[in-house]
Amino acid sequence: MTCATLAAKTRQQPPDWAMRQRQLIAVMDRAAHPFVEHSTRPDGTLIQRTVWTSMDGTDNGYEAFLSFPLFYLLGGGEHIHRIACKEWDAITYQYANYGTVEREFVTGFDWFHHSESYTYIYYLAMADPENHIDRALRYAPNWDAQHCMIRSPLNGSKGPRFVTTQTDWDYHRPILSGYLAPYEDIEGADSSDPLFRVDWTDDRVFARVLDQINQRMTRGDVPLNLSATSLITNAYLYTGEDKYRQWVLDYLQAWEARCAANDGIMPDNIGPNGIIGELMDGKWWGGYYGWRWPHGARNIVEPALVAGSCALLMTGDMSHLDLARSQLDMLWENRREENGQFQVPARHGDRGWFDFRPPDPHFYIHLYYLSQSAED
Incomplete structure (x- = not known):
């Protein structure tokens, strides 16, 4: 195989867009530390509630920093990489203590939210491909x-999480009240409106929704x-x-x-x-x-x-x-x-x-x- 050789004989001024991009990267480099100081404790854990019971929300913790390794790959400073690695470990530790992470993976939620969380680890692997850490999803018994x-x-x-509980959905309930009801045959359904909603924060309504979810959706x-x-x-x-x-x-x-x-x-x-x-x-x-x-x-x-x-x-x-x-x-x-x-x-x-x-x-x-x- 013959490789082509390119020789540069003259030096030119970088284009304006490239200069502005480097200026932006410099500003973002400086902004990282104030953001971390505002959002985390000295050990890297997030400043937030001390108890977390819902199966939802773990992804949001990881999402706070998933852009850091990507930014490092695009030209951010070495401190961006160090922060990214520290925060991955700190957030994993924090949610493991909550009980929503085990063996460095979320215990049981859907791949809409897993995908948001684990974009972080994909970027980390690209930023430091020699750091071989086994964080793969276990096949069995899924x-x-x-x-x-x-x-x-x-x-x-x-x-697999075949049965969900009221606790599993506690973070979700007020959010999901803003979406259409999950079933068209639920009690109180409005047959004239295919986008009708039900109040997930009403315990009686939610009990019926939860029963149908466990019967139809989780297996x-x-x-x-x-x-x-x-x-x-x-x-x-x-x-x-x-x-x-x-x-x-x-x-x-x-x-x-x-x-x-x-x-x-x-x-x-x-x-x-x-x-x-x-x-x-x-x-x-x-x-x-x-x-x-x-x-x-x-x-x-x-x-x-x-x-x-x-x-x-x-x-x-x-x-x-x-x-x-x-x-x-x-x-x-x-x-x-x-x-x-x-x-x-x-x-x-x-x-x-x-x-x-x-x-x-x-x-x-x-x-x-x-x-x-x-x-x-």
Whole structure:
């Protein structure tokens, strides 16, 4: 292989944008210490409540500092890297004492929130790739090899969380009151409004919601779990062990098969025996972080794109993006035009597609960035 040689003969003034970028980096370098002093104790733990019981919220602790290793990679000072490492350890220690982290991994929550937490460790690994620390998700007992599925939407270092309690949701309840109700057949449902809400802070209402969640949502697989491929892909990148690459490919293929079996639409709930709609009266919609609740299509397309991106990175095979493409195409096929603007459905419920909105450009941009294909 012949390497080209480039020779620079003249020195030029850096462009204005580059100078301003370095000025910004210098300002951010200086801002780090005041931010840390304001937000943390001397040992690095966050200045916040002394008790934390909810399964939600641990991700928010990590998110406070996940940008630090990324900023270091972009040109931040060495002190940024030191802070990033210290805060990862301090926050992990803090939430382990709360009881929401065990063996350096969240005990049991969903991959919408795991993904937010563990972006931090991905950046840390990039910033210091020689620091080999085993912080990988334990497969068993989260993984069902027979059905090629993650056994619950709520999973982590303590395995699948099949039953949730009032305490698990205490941080969530006032927040979720602002979203549409998780079920359309819940007592007090407004049949005229598909976006009707229920008051999660009302103990009587919440008891009914919790009972239905435990009956229908906490057992089996959901598309959101495809985001776990990011963690396993990182394990492959730093070890080269083919078992990690193969796991990602097998899991993505399992969801492709489920999509094909459901007329080209990814089902949002797979029961304990690997059956679509098993706990939802045969409906392919209505699962945890699925087509209807709480965010809708975003939580289907995004994990499919994450898994496809990971598979593409490890194989170079562009066809791994097809699952995400197919769901974007399907939503586009169900579009409608309103006031001269195209809108696609964000949700699906018992009465079909609803909550039409302009297409989210982020998915299309990420897809095109990866493929550089005219079709995208």
